[in-house]
Amino acid sequence: MSFEVLAEGLRFPEGPIAMPDGSVILVEIARGTLSRVWNGRVEVVCDLGGGPNGAALGPDGAVYVANNGGGGIPSGALPAVQGGIDRVDLSTGKGERLYDKVGGNPLSAPNDLVFDSEGGFWFTDFGRATGRTRHLSGVYYARPDGSKAEEISFGGTGYNGVGLSPDERTVYAAETYTGRLIAFDLAGPGQVVKGGRGGRMVGAAPGRAMFDSLAVQADGGICIASIAAGITTMTPAGAIQQTPLPDRMVTNICFGGPDRREALITMSGGGRLIRMRWPKPGLKLNFSA
Numbered sequence: 001m002s003f004e005v006l007a008e009g010l011r012f013p014e015g016p017i018a019m020p021d022g023s024v025i026l027v028e029i030a031r032g033t034l035s036r037v038w039n040g041r042v043e044v045v046c047d048l049g050g051g052p053n054g055a056a057l058g059p060d061g062a063v064y065v066a067n068n069g070g071g072g073i074p075s076g077a078l079p080a081v082q083g084g085i086d087r088v089d090l091s092t093g094k095g096e097r098l099y100d101k102v103g104g105n106p107l108s109a110p111n112d113l114v115f116d117s118e119g120g121f122w123f124t125d126f127g128r129a130t131g132r133t134r135h136l137s138g139v140y141y142a143r144p145d146g147s148k149a150e151e152i153s154f155g156g157t158g159y160n161g162v163g164l165s166p167d168e169r170t171v172y173a174a175e176t177y178t179g180r181l182i183a184f185d186l187a188g189p190g191q192v193v194k195g196g197r198g199g200r201m202v203g204a205a206p207g208r209a210m211f212d213s214l215a216v217q218a219d220g221g222i223c224i225a226s227i228a229a230g231i232t233t234m235t236p237a238g239a240i241q242q243t244p245l246p247d248r249m250v251t252n253i254c255f256g257g258p259d260r261r262e263a264l265i266t267m268s269g270g271g272r273l274i275r276m277r278w279p280k281p282g283l284k285l286n287f288s289a
Contacts, residue, residue: 033048059286082100108135109128123162124139125159165220217280221234222236259281
């Protein structure tokens with residue numbers, strides 16, 4: 001497939017957001033910033049520090065960022081700080097920390113987040129390795145005003161991308177190291193069906209690919225950025241289709257344009273943001289353009 005390069009020289013881009021004015025907001029993990037791509041230019045919106053990883057527009061028009069705290073690949077050049085969930089006011093460029101612990105337990109390396117129609121958001125914590133010790137991974141649900149965050153599932157292996165099905169009855173989490181897509185069936189906002197806190201496997205990455213972040217199509221297909229394998233599109237039943245791309249570190253995808261068939265993809269190995277025509281329209285995210 002052909003594509004257009006919107007920006008290059010980015011320092012490990014992730015978390016793209018298609019904005020109403022045609023710009024794209026994303027994070028640069030190795031730079032520690034929330035940045036805006038506009039007509040080939042890159043402008044810093046907020047210097048968050050740590051390792052800003054996933055980003056999403058919230059119901060108040062602010063951008064919410066899952067910050068992994070830095071200190072590891074690819075943000076090893078930055079000093080490690082406490083990971084958490086940050087909020088950035090786009091009108092002022094001011095960032096603030098909303099959560100750095102849940103239920104008294106410190107967050108380790110928050111990775112990605114997605115808002116539901118009620119205004120709450122799901123987020124993943126990837127976990128962090130230190131020497132021979134590795135923190136386990138979890139899935140959480142929180143309110144955007146900083147008032148409440150709950151642990152929904154804990155004990156995963158590198159939960160990374162997160163997304164909601166069109167009917168919001170399923171939340172998907174991609175595991176990086178295992179290359180598995182895990183589904184949690186929901187009884188309501190922030191409520192996993194009884195007995196389902198461990199989730200269920202939808203499917204696995206092809207070959208030895210690893211899963212990164214994801215986006216959902218309007219038809220319910222899940223498009224997962226796959227390390228060494230481009231984009232893996234998986235149906236809720238586990239059928240797979242591959243879209244190869246010329247970068248081993250394809251890390252994220254989102255949809256924009258009037259028909260939501262413009263795929264905005266971060267190719268982090270080469271520091272590029274690209275745009276390509278996608279076969280099917282993406283799901284319109286809550287509170288998005």
